[in-house]
Every structure is written in C-alpha cells, then in structure tokens.
Amino acid sequence: MSEQIHIHTCPLCEAMCGLEVHVEGGRVAKIRGDAADVWSRGFLCPKGTTLGEIHHDPDRLRAPLVRRGGELREASWDEAFDAAEAKLRDVIDGHGKGTLATYLGNPLAHNFSLGRYLGPFMAISGITHVYSPGTVDQWPKNLSSALMFGDMWRIPAPDLPRTDHLIVLGANPHASQGSLVAASDVLGQLDAIRARGGKVVVIDPRRTGTVRHADEWIPIRPGTDAALLLAMAQVLFAEGLVRLRGLEGRVAGVEALRDAAARFTPEAVSPACGIPAERIRRLARELASAERGAVYGRIGTCNQEFGALASWAVDVLNVLTGNLDREGGAMFGKPVAWSFVNLPDPQWADGYVLGRFRSRVRGAPEVLGQFPVSCLAEEIATPGEGQIRGLVTIAGNPAISAPDAGRLEAALPGLEALVCVDNWVNETTRHADVILPGLSPLENSHFDDLILNWAVRSVGNYSPPVFPPEPGRPEEWEILLTLAGICAGQRRADFTAEQLDALFYGGLVAGLVQIPGFPIEGRDPAEIVAASRPGPGPLRILDLQIRSGPFGDRFGAEPGGLTLADFEAAPHGIDRGPMVPRLGEVLRTKSGRVELAPAPMLADLDRLHARLGRAEPPLVLVSRRHVRSNNSWMHNVPSLVRGRDRCTLLVHPDDAARLGVEDGKPARVESSAGAVVVPVEVSDEMMPGVVSLPHGWGHDRPGARLGVAARHAGVNSNLLNPGELVDALSGNQVVNGVPVEVSPV
Numbered sequence: 089m090s091e092q093i094h095i096h097t098c099p100l101c102e103a104m105c106g107l108e109v110h111v112e113g114g115r116v117a118k119i120r121g122d123a124a125d126v127w128s129r130g131f132l133c134p135k136g137t138t139l140g141e142i143h144h145d146p147d148r149l150r151a152p153l154v155r156r157g158g159e160l161r162e163a164s165w166d167e168a169f170d171a172a173e174a175k176l177r178d179v180i181d182g183h184g185k186g187t188l189a190t191y192l193g194n195p196l197a198h199n200f201s202l203g204r205y206l207g208p209f210m211a212i213s214g215i216t217h218v219y220s221p222g223t224v225d226q227w228p229k230n231l232s233s234a235l236m237f238g239d240m241w242r243i244p245a246p247d248l249p250r251t252d253h254l255i256v257l258g259a260n261p262h263a264s265q266g267s268l269v270a271a272s273d274v275l276g277q278l279d280a281i282r283a284r285g286g287k288v289v290v291i292d293p294r295r296t297g298t299v300r301h302a303d304e305w306i307p308i309r310p311g312t313d314a315a316l317l318l319a320m321a322q323v324l325f326a327e328g329l330v331r332l333r334g335l336e337g338r339v340a341g342v343e344a345l346r347d348a349a350a351r352f353t354p355e356a357v358s359p360a361c362g363i364p365a366e367r368i369r370r371l372a373r374e375l376a377s378a379e380r381g382a383v384y385g386r387i388g389t390c391n392q393e394f395g396a397l398a399s400w401a402v403d404v405l406n407v408l409t410g411n412l413d414r415e416g417g418a419m420f421g422k423p424v425a426w427s428f429v430n431l432p433d434p435q436w437a438d439g440y441v442l443g444r445f446r447s448r449v450r451g452a453p454e455v456l457g458q459f460p461v462s463c464l465a466e467e468i469a470t471p472g473e474g475q476i477r478g479l480v481t482i483a484g485n486p487a488i489s490a491p492d493a494g495r496l497e498a499a500l501p502g503l504e505a506l507v508c509v510d511n512w513v514n515e516t517t518r519h520a521d522v523i524l525p526g527l528s529p530l531e532n533s534h535f536d537d538l539i540l541n542w543a544v545r546s547v548g549n550y551s552p553p554v555f556p557p558e559p560g561r562p563e564e565w566e567i568l569l570t571l572a573g574i575c576a577g578q579r580r581a582d583f584t585a586e587q588l589d590a591l592f593y594g595g596l597v598a599g600l601v602q603i604p605g606f607p608i609e610g611r612d613p614a615e616i617v618a619a620s621r622p623g624p625g626p627l628r629i630l631d632l633q634i635r636s637g638p639f640g641d642r643f644g645a646e647p648g649g650l651t652l653a654d655f656e657a658a659p660h661g662i663d664r665g666p667m668v669p670r671l672g673e674v675l676r677t678k679s680g681r682v683e684l685a686p687a688p689m690l691a692d693l694d695r696l697h698a699r700l701g702r703a704e705p706p707l708v709l710v711s712r713r714h715v716r717s718n719n720s721w722m723h724n725v726p727s728l729v730r731g732r733d734r735c736t737l738l739v740h741p742d743d744a745a746r747l748g749v750e751d752g753k754p755a756r757v758e759s760s761a762g763a764v765v766v767p768v769e770v771s772d773e774m775m776p777g778v779v780s781l782p783h784g785w786g787h788d789r790p791g792a793r794l795g796v797a798a799r800h801a802g803v804n805s806n807l808l809n810p811g812e813l814v815d816a817l818s819g820n821q822v823v824n825g826v827p828v829e830v831s832p833v
C-alpha cells in the first residue's frame with residue numbers, strides 16, 4: 089500500500105510541533121517529528137504521536153447526539169440543531185436570554201475553527217454569563233498584564249534562546265512543554281542556557297523533571313512566591329542593584345514599589361517560604377548581575393492564594409533588572425497573525441476597572457469580565473431571579489476541571505438546557521441534551537494565533553486537513569454560528585451560518601480600518617472585503633489576520649508582505665526571526681508607561697503580609713501534570729495510559745511515615761470540600777508537608793462513553809479543591825496549597 093506523508097502542526101499544546109503524519113490506506117500509520125519544520129526541527133512529545141489514535145478513536149463522536157427518552161442517541165444534524173434550538177428557545181422564552189451561560193474550554197485556544205469563531209459566537213449570541221478555565225489558569229497573569237501594560241493579553245515571555253539566567257517558578261515544562269511561553273523543546277533550551285555558561289533555577293515544591301535540566305532546585309511552600317519575589321525586589325533596592333537600563337523613563341511607580349517592598353525582607357518572608365534568607369539574597373544578586381536574565385512564573389504561581397501578586401512580582405523583577413523588553417529577558421512576542429485578543433476591547437476603552445458587578449449567589453466581584461469558575465455550580469443550583477437555566481459548553485469539561493467538581497456535577501442535571509460542542513461523551517457532556525461534535529484534529533486545518541503572542545520567534549505554520557471530513561458534517565465554525573444565532577433569539581429557519589459569517593466578516597473589517605495604527609487603518613472596508621479570500625469560514629479570517637498583521641501585505645499596500653498563500657506554499661513554516669523589543673507598540677496604559685506599582689496590587693500586600701505570620705497547616709495539596717496526559721481529555725488514548733498508574737498521590741517519605749501510608753497502597757485524602765481514595769507514591773521529590781495529585785482524572789462516571797479512560801479512571805482532584813478558595817484579587821481558583829488530611833485506608 090502506498091504511504092502518503094502529510095505535514096501537520098500539532099494542535100495539542102503551545103509547543104506547536106511540526107509533524108509528519110504517515111497515512112496508509114486511510115489510516116494513520118505513524119507520526120514523526122518534521123525535521124524540516126522551521127520552528128520545531130523534528131521535536132515532538134508522546135502526545136503528538138497520538139493524533140492518529142484520537143482520529144480513529146471509536147468513542148470519538150462523528151454524529152450529533154440528542155437525548156431521547158433519557159438516553160443520548162445519534163441523530164441527524166438537522167434533528168440535532170432542531171433539538172438544540174427547541175431546548176434553548178424554551179429557556180429564552182421562559183426565563184429570558186439573560187439566563188443563558190457559556191463555558192469556554194481550553195481547546196478553544198488551540199482549535200483552528202473554534203478559536204477564530206469564539207469572537208463571533210460571543211458577539212452574536214449576546215451571552216453575558218461567561219465561565220472558563222481561565223480562572224483556574226492564567227487569570228492572575230492576565231490581571232497583572234492589564235494593570236502593568238494596559239492589555240490583559242500582552243504577557244511577557246522569557247526569551248529562552250538568548251537568556252543566560254532563568255528563574256522558573258511554578259512551571260514544569262518537562263510535563264507541559266511550556267505555557268505562556270511558546271518554544272520548541274523547552275528542556276533542550278534549558279540545557280542550551282547551561283551549555284553557554286548560563287544558569288537555570290527552578291522554584292517549586294516538587295523536584296520535577298524540569299529540575300534535571302536546571303542548576304538549582306529551591307523548594308518553596310505553596311502560595312508564597314509573591315513573598316519570595318518581593319523580598320528579592322527588596323534586596324535589589326537595599327543593595328543598590330536596581331538598574332532599569334533601557335527602561336529608564338518608561339516606568340512609573342519605582343519609588344512606590346520600593347516603599348511597598350520594604351517590609352518584605354528576606355528575613356521576614358523566609359519562614360513562610362521555607363527558604364533561607366541568605367539564599368533569597370543570593371537569588372536576587374545573581375539575577376541582578378546577569379546580563380540577560382528572565383524570571384518566568386506559570387500555573388503554580390497563578391492557581392494559588394496570591395496568584396495576582398506573584399504574577400505581578402515576576403514582571404516587577406524583570407523590570408527592576410532591566411530585563412523587560414530586552415533580548416534574552418522577558419519579551420513580548422510579535423505574532424505573524426494577530427488574534428482577536430489583540431484587538432481593542434470596547435469594554436476596556438477607558439482602562440481596566442475591577443469589580444464592576446458581582447455574582448448573584450456568592451457576591452464574587454467580576455475580574456476581567458469573569459467570576460471564579462466555581463461560581464457556575466451555585467448559579468445553576470440556586471433558585472431566584474437570574475438563575476442560570478441554559479448552558480452551552482464549548483470544548484470544556486468543567487465537571488472535572490472546575491474546583492468543587494462535586495457541586496457542579498450535582499448541579500448540571502438541574503439545567504433546563506445543556507448543549508455541548510464536544511467530541512466525546514465525557515463527565516460533563518453525559519448530562520447534555522444535545523452534543524454537537526466537531527471534526528478531529530486531523531480533519532481540521534491548523535494555524536495558531538493566540539499562542540503566537542508568547543512565541544520566542546515570529547513563526548507561522550499553515551496545515552491543511554490530513555483527512556477530508558465525512559460528507560455532510562458541519563465544521564465547528566458553522567456549529568458556533570448556528571448556536572450563536574439561536575442564543576440571540578433568532579429562528580434557525582431565518583438565518584444561515586454563512587450569512588452570519590458574511591455579516592461578521594464585514595463588520596470585522598469595518599472595525600479594523602478604524603483602529604488607530606492598525607496596518608489597514610483608514611482603508612476602504614469594501615475594498616478589503618472584495619480583496620479577501622472567498623468565504624465563508626476560518627480561512628478567510630486567517631488570511632485577514634496575516635495580511636493585516638505586522639508582516640502582512642496589507643492588501644496591496646506592502647508588496648511582498650505575507651498572505652496565507654505564502655504559508656500554503658511553505659508547509660514547513662515561515663520564520664520571521666527572534667523576538668524584538670516592542671514595548672512602545674504594546675503598551676496601552678493611560679500613563680504610557682509600565683505601571684510598576686498598580687494600586688490594586690499594593691492594596692493586596694497587607695493580605696500577603698498577614699499570611700507571613702500564619703501557622704502552617706501540616707499538609708497541603710498541589711496539582712501536577714504529566715507529559716502523557718492533557719488536562720482531562722486524552723485518557724482515552726490507549727498508548728498514553730499504558731504502563732503504571734499516573735493518578736497517584738505523591739508523598740514525601742517523612743510524611744508517609746508520619747501518616748502511616750505506604751507506597752502503592754491506597755490512602756484517603758480529605759479536605760473541607762470532599763474526599764477521595766487514591767494510591768500513594770512515596771517520593772522524596774516532594775518537599776515535606778506538600779502532597780501532589782494530578783488533575784483531569786476521575787473517569788468512572790456512569791453514562792460517559794470513554795472505554796479506555798474508564799479502565800484507567802483515577803480520581804478527580806477537584807473534588808478536594810474548595811470552590812470558595814480563590815485569590816481575593818484576581819478571583820482565580822486556589823488549587824495549590826489546599827489543606828488536606830491523608831490517612832491509610
């Protein structure tokens with residue numbers, strides 16, 4: 089049988105690996121790294137090799153499901169859309185549009201069609217209740233960027249290829265392959281830093297696989313990163329080591345920051361952090377003396393009690409050492425294609441305001457337009473004016489991903505309408521009235537956009553689909569636009585997805601030409617629309633993203649500039665070089681400067697200070713990831729779950745002895761939110777007093793249709809994480825540093 093090789097970029101994580109997909113007789117025979125890829129040069133991880141298994145997974149939905157007589161049954165697309173319309177319309181007619189909510193899951197950031205149509209879905213549907221795993225993820229970093237740079241999505245990333253000194257806090261690229269920094273083979277990049285005489289320090293309560301690629305591991309008590317980083321800032325001030333270098337005159341609030349940091353001396357924070365004061369001083373001095381240094385914090389610094397302060401303090405250090413926007417420091421990516429988050433958002437036209445409204449049940453203040461994701465359960469379950477009655481989930485599995493998962497699981501059946509855009513019947517979608525599946529990753533085109541904002545080079549890869557979709561199947565953009573129209577109260581008989589797409593595209597172009605400084609500012613929208621790629625669908629939008637991006641042809645105004653056709657002709661990608669200083673372009677603060685000491689951050693420091701003197705609970709829980717797993721949804725891939733059980737509780741030997749739990753034996757883990765029984769893995773890679781459980785497991789729920797995952801069910805760590813435990817400033821959930829008790833079973 090003849091073998092065909094398709095070049096396709098892996099859509100699973102931020103590493104954006106170029107793959108060779110070998111196809112024989114309509115099946116994926118094997119997947120290899122694409123050595124000619126300009127970005128990844130052949131690198132890939134075990135997940136990337138499983139796209140074929142995902143594509144061929146017999147449990148993956150190829151037709152919609154509709155609940156009939158209590159059972160989810162296959163239906164035609166027309167029947168499924170009719171059922172979705174009937175259900176959602178009942179909610180709208182009975183209780184008003186304002187009782188609809190949406191949950192936007194992680195694959196939205198990676199999926200070609202979904203990513204580009206989230207904006208239109210939100211704009212057209214008019215849904216105002218928006219929940220997402222962003223509030224168990226990067227919300228504190230969004231907040232820090234909003235306040236410091238005036239743009240929640242301009243997040244500085246470490247310039248890994250050129251830095252000589254890297255401090256990593258709460259990230260484990262050994263598992264994750266990098267997050268909020270897009271780079272290929274992150275561990276190889278860490279090795280390269282050391283090979284060129286630089287230094288890598290990892291600060292984490294667990295001696296992770298990343299530590300094997302570092303010079304130093306500093307265990308830290310969960311939730312105390314902000315205190316550590318502020319103490320480093322205090323040392324820089326006290327020892328005269330602050331040097332803004334190129335940032336001189338571009339930063340506001342240096343004195344205010346110095347005053348605010350003064351009380352966070354190394355001696356003051358040392359007991360809480362569990363790090364000797366002298367080591368904190370040395371960390372600060374080494375960073376200050378590095379010519380090219382970067383501090384990088386990720387999910388461990390976000391999903392914790394002081395997530396906003398820690399996220400902010402990371403960039404405070406980058407500024408104080410003159411490393412922000414500097415080669416080898418922490419830099420802003422220059423995407424070859426803009427993404428929707430880069431466009432001005434009218435709701436923040438006058439700057440970011442926090443707490444504009446509060447949640448109905450808990451009274452939680454909104455932050456950047458969202459409430460903590462744990463609010464969703466009570467907003468569904470609590471009767472009264474404004475109760476959520478209908479929910480549309482898009483590529484999300486909140487029944488597993490959201491803290492206090494038990495309450496959400498209990499609440500979902502109470503919805504009058506649950507419509508899920510999802511490819512599997514899982515812990516969430518098993519409650520659905522209608523499931524509308526998208527195409528497989530190999531039936532979709534691919535071109536990243538959001539992720540390019542923190543990529544260490546300006547690259548782009550376009551991948552056409554490997555397999556043609558089965559006839560008659562809508563793409564996800566059509567599903568989203570159809571649902572958007574229905575949620576907006578229109579009758580499906582009165583519109584088509586194609587019409588909405590054309591309207592949206594026209595409106596988009598009309599808006600772009602009015603953005604000051606935008607590459608097609610002032611142009612005639614009709615001319616741009618006429619010169620656009622034929623629609624409908626995401627390719628037309630992608631072409632626009634590229635052509636009106638920083639390297640684009642500006643629809644003729646920049647001859648030789650990039651268009652989608654250039655990427656189509658370059659299957660191994662186009663690389664427009666390393667990160668470049670561009671602070672002036674990205675800053676959107678009112679002062680026109682980097683705000684080093686935003687008032688909301690300073691106001692939260694008393695809370696941090698009070699924490700320093702608090703008695704430590706004997707045992708706290710943190711989260712972890714594994715390279716052969718992807719949040720909750722890849723445990724149905726046989727080759728990834730093979731081998732020993734990965735859903736285990738990591739316990740330090742001293743703790744294990746004290747608690748009387750044994751390696752390989754089950755233990756009961758209990759918190760104020762719930763309890764689970766899980767096998768123990770005794771390991772000195774944990775710091776004493778901290779235990780670790782991965783999230784994304786718990787596939788033993790009745791009604792789910794995940795044959796493989798059910799045999800490797802594991803337990804849901806979010807049954808243990810209390811919903812009300814949030815970082816007070818960002819509203820982000822705390823899943824690291826959660827007090828637990830562990831006992832033998």
Ligand SMILES: Nc1nc2c(c(=O)[nH]1)N[C@H]1C(S)=C(S)[C@@H](COP(=O)(O)OP(=O)(O)OC[C@H]3O[C@@H](n4cnc5c(=O)[nH]c(N)nc54)[C@H](O)[C@@H]3O)O[C@H]1N2
Nearest residue numbers: 193194221225483484485489509510711719720721783823
């Ligand atoms: N305790 C704890 N909880 C956490 C975290 C943690 O570290 N600890 N991490 C948090 C983080 S960072 C995240 S991002 C969230 C993830 O939270 P979610 O986004 O809710 O969960 P995922 O597991 O990513 O679920 C993805 C869903 O998309 C579906 N899907 C996959 N591919 C496609 C596709 O191509 N199209 C469609 N339509 N659907 C698709 C899957 O079936 C699945 O239902 O979890 C969060 N929860």
Ligand SMILES: Nc1nc2c(c(=O)[nH]1)N[C@H]1C(S)=C(S)[C@@H](COP(=O)(O)OP(=O)(O)OC[C@H]3O[C@@H](n4cnc5c(=O)[nH]c(N)nc54)[C@H](O)[C@@H]3O)O[C@H]1N2
Nearest residue numbers: 258259260264267310311386387388713715717718719824
């Ligand atoms: N293989 C794989 N890759 C993934 C994912 C996946 O599930 N599997 N998920 C993707 C997603 S959605 C995301 S958001 C990214 C996340 O990417 P990363 O941020 O790299 O995530 P983790 O691997 O969970 O690493 C978090 C680390 O924080 C540590 N930590 C916990 N609490 C604290 C604390 O208080 N302080 C400090 N300093 N450290 C702490 C944990 O021990 C852990 O080692 O990964 C992405 N990539």
Ligand code: SF4
Nearest residue numbers: 098101104105133136
């Ligand atoms: S690291 Fe793995 S999952 Fe991430 S893009 Fe590369 S192959 Fe895909």
Ligand SMILES: [Mo]
Nearest residue numbers: 194221224225
């Ligand atoms: Mo995430």
